[in-house]
Structures are given as C-alpha cells and as structure tokens.
Amino acid sequence: MKSLILTTAALAIVAGSAFAQDKTIRMGTEGAYPPYNFINDSGEVDGFERELGDELCTRAELTCEWVKNDWDSIIPNLVSSNYDTIMAGMSITDERDEVIDFTQDYYPPTESAYVALSDDVDLEGGIVSAQTATIQAGYVAESGATLVEFATPEETIAAVRNGEADAVFADYDYLLPLVEESGGELTFVGEGVPLGGGVGMGLRESDTELRDKFDAAITSMKEDGSLNALLDKWFGEGVGTY
Amino acid sequence: MFSYCVDPDSLETLAWLSCYLTTGVHMSFYMAFLKVLGLLAVTAPVALGFGFLGAMAARSGFGPLRWFGKTYIAIVRGVPDIAFFLFFVIALDQALEWLRHKTLCPDWDMPIRQGNDFIVCQAAKLPAGSAPEWIHETYGFALAVITFAIVFGAFAANVLFGGMRAVPHAQLETAAAYGMSQRQTFWRVLVPQMWVYALPGLSNLWMVLIKATPLLFLLGIEDIVYWARELGGTKTSRFTDYPHGDWRMWYFLALLVFYLAFTKVSEIALEKLMLRLTHGQATTGGEAQRRAAS
Numbered sequence: 001m002k003s004l005i006l007t008t009a010a011l012a013i014v015a016g017s018a019f020a021q022d023k024t025i026r027m028g029t030e031g032a033y034p035p036y037n038f039i040n041d042s043g044e045v046d047g048f049e050r051e052l053g054d055e056l057c058t059r060a061e062l063t064c065e066w067v068k069n070d071w072d073s074i075i076p077n078l079v080s081s082n083y084d085t086i087m088a089g090m091s092i093t094d095e096r097d098e099v100i101d102f103t104q105d106y107y108p109p110t111e112s113a114y115v116a117l118s119d120d121v122d123l124e125g126g127i128v129s130a131q132t133a134t135i136q137a138g139y140v141a142e143s144g145a146t147l148v149e150f151a152t153p154e155e156t157i158a159a160v161r162n163g164e165a166d167a168v169f170a171d172y173d174y175l176l177p178l179v180e181e182s183g184g185e186l187t188f189v190g191e192g193v194p195l196g197g198g199v200g201m202g203l204r205e206s207d208t209e210l211r212d213k214f215d216a217a218i219t220s221m222k223e224d225g226s227l228n229a230l231l232d233k234w235f236g237e238g239v240g241t242y
Numbered sequence: 243m244f245s246y247c248v249d250p251d252s253l254e255t256l257a258w259l260s261c262y263l264t265t266g267v268h269m270s271f272y273m274a275f276l277k278v279l280g281l282l283a284v285t286a287p288v289a290l291g292f293g294f295l296g297a298m299a300a301r302s303g304f305g306p307l308r309w310f311g312k313t314y315i316a317i318v319r320g321v322p323d324i325a326f327f328l329f330f331v332i333a334l335d336q337a338l339e340w341l342r343h344k345t346l347c348p349d350w351d352m353p354i355r356q357g358n359d360f361i362v363c364q365a366a367k368l369p370a371g372s373a374p375e376w377i378h379e380t381y382g383f384a385l386a387v388i389t390f391a392i393v394f395g396a397f398a399a400n401v402l403f404g405g406m407r408a409v410p411h412a413q414l415e416t417a418a419a420y421g422m423s424q425r426q427t428f429w430r431v432l433v434p435q436m437w438v439y440a441l442p443g444l445s446n447l448w449m450v451l452i453k454a455t456p457l458l459f460l461l462g463i464e465d466i467v468y469w470a471r472e473l474g475g476t477k478t479s480r481f482t483d484y485p486h487g488d489w490r491m492w493y494f495l496a497l498l499v500f501y502l503a504f505t506k507v508s509e510i511a512l513e514k515l516m517l518r519l520t521h522g523q524a525t526t527g528g529e530a531q532r533r534a535a536s
Contacts, residue, residue, distance in 0.1 A: 023364060024373075032472065034481045039472060041482055042266030065375060069462060077462070080332060080360045081367070154475035158488055177478040181485065206356045 024063045026083035027053050031068045032152055035234045036089035048234035049087040059217040085203050091135050091196030101205045103215045105198025112136050114189045115175050116167035123190050126166035129159040135196045136169045173235050250483045262484045271469040278455045288391040293398025300403050318396030327460050331385050342366035386461045397447050405440030438519045445512040470497055
C-alpha cells in the first residue's frame with residue numbers, strides 16, 4: 001500500500017513537470033460576492049481575490065486566467081477539470097476537504113452575521129435565508145431556524161427585503177457595505193458567529209504540485225506583509241492579522 | 243463611454259442612465275442577446291437536420307436503422323430537458339477528452355478517474371488549457387448547440403415522421419405508377435408535400451426553442467438571464483461608479499419584452515410561410531386559397 005502511494009506520488013510529480021510548461025492556470029470564481037469577487041463596471045472579475053490571485057500567480061510564475069462559474073456547480077466543474085482553482089470566498093471545511101484540496105487560508109476564519117429589517121427578529125425560531133451550499137446555510141439548518149436557500153447571495157438579501165425571510169445569514173464582509181448603504185433599512189442583529197476554517201484556494205486533490213506552488217506563494221505574501229496590506233485595503237483597516 | 247461619464251455622481255438622471263447603460267458590463271449584456279440569437283440561428287437548422295435524419299431513419303425499410311431512429315426519438319423525448327442538459331453535456335465533454343486521451347497519450351499510466359477527479363493528459367484537454375478564453379467559450383457554445391440540436395431534433399423527427407405519414411397515400415401510389423423509384427418518390431413527391439403537415443408542429447417547436455434558451459445558463463454560458471440577474475443585483479458604491487438597489491425586476495422586464503417581441507415576429511413569419519406552403523396543396527387550406535383566387 002505504502003509503495004503504491006509512493007509510486008502514485010512519484011508519477012504525479014513526473015507527469016506534473018512534463019506538462020508544466022505552456023499551461024494557463026484557469027482560476028474559477030463566482031463574481032457575485034463583493035468584496036471577495038465581483039464583476040466591475042467594465043465587465044471584468046475584480047475584488048480582493050482577483051488582486052490576490054494575480055499576485056500569487058506572479059509569484060508562482062504562472063500564467064493565469066479568470067473564469068466565472070455559478071456557485072452551485074463550482075466544485076463539480078473544478079473536479080471535471082474545467083478550471084484549475086477556486087478562489088470564491090470559499091471557507092475551508094471538512095466536507096469540502098473530502099472532495100477537493102485547499103491551500104492554507106489567505107483570510108483568517110471569518111465572522112458571519114445576521115441582517116434583518118428590525119432588531120426584534122427571532123433568530124432561533126424564525127425564517128433565515130442563506131446561500132445554497134455555504135457554511136452559513138449549514139449553520140442555520142442546525143440552529144433551529146427555518147432555512148430558506150437561494151442560489152445567489154443577492155437573492156438572500158432580497159428575501160429579507162420582501163419579507164420572505166426574517167433575517168439573512170452571510171459573511172460579515174459581504175453584508176457590511178449593503179447595510180451601510182441601505183439608509184437604515186437593514187441592520188445587523190445578534191452576535192457575529194465565527195465560522196469555518198478560513199478562506200482558502202480550492203484545487204483538485206490530484207493537483208498536489210500546483211497546490212504546493214500556491215501554498216508557497218501565500219506563505220511568502222504572509223511573510224512580507226503584502227497579504228495584510230491587501231486585506232486592509234479590501235476589508236478595512238485592521239483585518240490583516242497574519 | 244461618453245466623455246462626461248468621468249464623474250457619474252454629478253449627472254442628471256438621463257445623462258446618468260446613458261452612462262450606466264453603456265458600461266462594459268452592459269456591453270456584455272447586449273452581446274448576450276446576440277449570443278442567444280446566434281444560438282437560435284445555428285441550432286434551428288441543425289435540429290431540423292437531426293429531425294429529418296431521425297424521421298428518415300424511423301421510416302427506413304432497414305431494421306437496425308429503423309430501430310435506431312425510433313429509439314433516438316423515444317429516449318430523448320422521454321428524458322427531462324434539464325436532466326439531459328446537465329448530464330449529457332458533461333458526458334459528451336468527458337467522452338471527447340477520453341477519446342483524445344486514448345489516442346494522444348498512449349503511455350499515460352495514471353488512472354483517469356482519481357476519486358472525484360477526472361484527469362486526462364494535457365494534450366487531450368478540450369479545449370487546450372492554454373487556449374484563450376474565447377476558445378473555451380466557443381467550445382461551450384458548440385456543446386450547447388449540439389445538445390439543443392439533439393433534444394429538439396428528436397421532437398422535430400417525431401413531427402416530420404408524422405408529416406411524412408400524413409401525405410395522402412394516393413400521391414405516392416401515383417408516383418409509383420409513373421415509374422418513379424422509391425428514392426425519387428421520396429424526394430420529389432413526399433418531401434415537398436410533407437412540410438405543410440409538419441409546419442404547425444415545427445412552429446410549436448420553434449416557439450419552445452426560443453423559450454428554452456435560458457437553459458444555456460445551466461451549461462455555464464453567460465446568456466441574457468445570467469446578465470440580467472448579475473446587473474440587476476444591488477450594487478454598493480464601494481464596488482461600482484453606478485450604485486443602485488435591487489433592479490432585477492427592470493432587467494427581467496426587458497427580457498420579457500424581448501422574448502414576447504421575438505415570439506410575435508416569429509409568429510408572423512411562420513404564418514407567411516404557412517400561406518406559401520399551403521399554395522397548391524391538396525389540403526383544406528390549399529383548397530380555400532384556390533377558391534379565393536378563382
């Protein structure tokens with residue numbers, strides 16, 4: 001068994017280096033989750049992960065290209081090799097780790113928060129909306145509240161605005177600009193909940209070589225403080241704590 | 243786009259709108275309309291071709307060919323569109339890559355399926371990993387066209403099969419009496435006459451095809467529904483020069499108008515076509531035309 005693993009690993013390295021040249025790394029993202037990733041006015045992928053991903057590619061000396069994909073099918077399309085990485089504000093969880101691999105985190109475990117129209121909503125027994133297949137949806141399902149799931153983050157907010165849900169549960173960083181600009185309509189309710197094992201880059205389990213490259217690049221960005229600078233730029237002063 | 247768009251916050255409503263509606267993302271939105279129209283323009287003839295071949299196969303005198311035609315029609319008509327779209331495209335893509343993998347990389351000894359991962363050698367990738375994004379998009383588009391053509395081809399085959407059987411048998415017997423071969427009878431007598439019987443069914447299919455284009459989104463193609471959802475979503479001023487609330491209703495309203503206008507135009511065109519096809523036919527419609535003319 002051990003030798004089998006060793007040979008497979010050796011083969012992976014040999015095969016990996018054989019086609020290492022002339023390969024564009026396709027970076028998959030959702031493009032609907034600011035500030036992590038979004039589509040800017042000129043129609044390009046923008047945001048924290050775009051900037052970080054481009055820098056990581058430069059450091060790892062890779063040619064990279066950004067690809068948009070629906071959140072629902074973002075993991076299936078990775079494992080069937082339609083693109084090579086996922087950078088989409090994806091938290092590292094045990095369930096996902098069984099299907100794909102993650103680099104180390106490039107954003108520490110994030111805080112999730114509830115947002116509602118008023119302060120007096122029942123977060124334990126009411127109806128709470130969350131995006132499908134997120135750690136937030138998993139958390140709500142276990143919290144006792146009735147979970148309503150939506151395919152995009154936008155719809156989870158709309159559900160609160162039109163009264164379909166009492167509150168929405170999502171990443172604090174995603175909700176913050178929306179609450180600030182709602183003119184007092186939306187407010188944070190209850191305590192923030194730390195969830196997940198940090199946000200990392202997802203890769204195919206067989207792609208160990210690529211994962212090591214990106215891991216090394218993330219480490220170097222953590223060491224020279226440039227990752228902290230990026231975090232401060234996109235999420236506000238004091239977020240970068242590596 | 244316009245020179246005055248540098249500082250959108252200071253603009254009047256109309257000027258603001260003119261800037262807002264000409265941003266790069268909106269251009270992608272408008273391109274998506276062309277994409278949908280392009281898909282229809284390519285898919286419809288291809289599907290009709292599939293349908294014609296299917297119908298020919300289904301009424302063939304040669305057993306295996308007939309079974310093949312009938313099975314094709316029965317299976318595709320029976321499987322739900324969404325299941326077909328989700329399963330078939332991935333299967334087709336992987337089948338193509340697997341075939342290329344087998345021919346291009348014979349000395350590859352790692353398993354293709356490693357757990358959940360589907361891995362073929364770099365040379366077998368479709369399209370090549372280093373190809374620019376537009377090739378990937380074209381490839382996805384081609385897969386979409388094939389899938390649409392197979393699905394709608396099955397329905398078209400059934401309609402054409404019915405149309406062929408509806409041509410009065412006396413016509414075929416007469417042709418035989420004149421000494422025409424099977425092939426001549428088919429192409430000179432049967433095919434020209436069957437369209438009038440098939441057109442009502444085909445026009446239905448066309449309408450359904452128009453409405454089915456949002457399925458493109460399932461295939462990962464950024465069609466108008468994707469962009470309407472993306473552009474209509476709430477935009478905060480941190481991430482765009484044109485912040486706005488939830489405008490999805492307006493975008494979907496625009497889609498509604500587009501689809502309604504498009505089906506209306508199609509209806510008019512199909513009606514004209516029907517008039518032309520009926521001309522001189524031994525049907526009630528053809529008879530009515532003859533009476534009106536005389």
